[in-house]
Amino acid sequence: MATLAVGHAPTLVDCDLRAALDAAGVIGTWYWSASNGRFILDEGAASLLAGDGALAGAMLLPDRARARMLESDHARFERRFRIACRLGGSFFTEYRARSAEGYRSVIERGRLFHDEAGRPTHGQGIVLDVTEPADKPFSIVPAVHGERAEALDLAADHAIACRQALDRLAHSELRLLADLLLMRLGQEIAR
Structure with a gap:
């Protein structure tokens, strides 16, 4: 982070964006193509959701892109994604994913876009880990x-x-x- 002069209020330019994203629990990003129904995850999202960071940038089928999602959360995720595809606009869902450290509470937030005829074209968003430490139990989920x-x-x-x-x-x-x-x-x- 940049060194600040005494009495100088920090600006957005002074902030370390990656540190701020990490502090907010941002794991990574996703992109979805309606034409083939596949997801593209960045390295962070691929590591947590697919279980392999090397899959970053690959076009993944939905089951592979969410391989670590708990089976009991799949139906709710799919239902919300279908609704967002039909209506367009904001997409928000929460679920649990398995990781090396145990279960993680995950939030996905994004937007799904339509063409002029109202057909879905693509979507994109972020993946957040909102798991709270066991010694500080608080969760927004x-x-x-x-x-x-x-x-x-x-x-x-x-x-x-x-x-x-x-x-x-x-x-x-x-x-x-x-x-x-x-x-x-x-x-x-x-x-």
């Missing part, structure tokens, strides 16, 4: 399990898709109702 949690998660996925679809309409009352549903689902998930 809610620890919900069981049948109730699965039902709430599915309901939230559908409510998010509904809200995103309503964004395309100029009908504020319907958007408000969708927002209320999402807020209430969030309260139930937090319980």
Whole structure:
């Protein structure tokens, strides 16, 4: 990092971007091509998700690109990705991945793009490791399990898709109702 003069407030130029990304838990990046359904991961994402950093830059089938994702989290990931492909826009999901150190809590965030006809073309995003140390238990990923949690998660996925679809309409009352549903689902998930 650059040396700062006394009394000088740091600017973005003064920050070490890689150190800031590491501190935020950024593991790597991904790119998805709709034309062949394959993912391209950078070295960090390939190491954690595919289990082999040497796969960085290779075009990977979805199962290979997420080989270390826990099997129980695959269906939720695929459901959210399909919704994002259909609607376009933001993509966000969380899951667990196996690593040499144990299980990691992972968040993926990105954006899926469509052409003028509304067909998906590609997507890109980042992979974050939000695993908290065992001696400092705090996580932004809610620890919900069981049948109730699965039902709430599915309901939230559908409510998010509904809200995103309503964004395309100029009908504020319907958007408000969708927002209320999402807020209430969030309260139930937090319980």
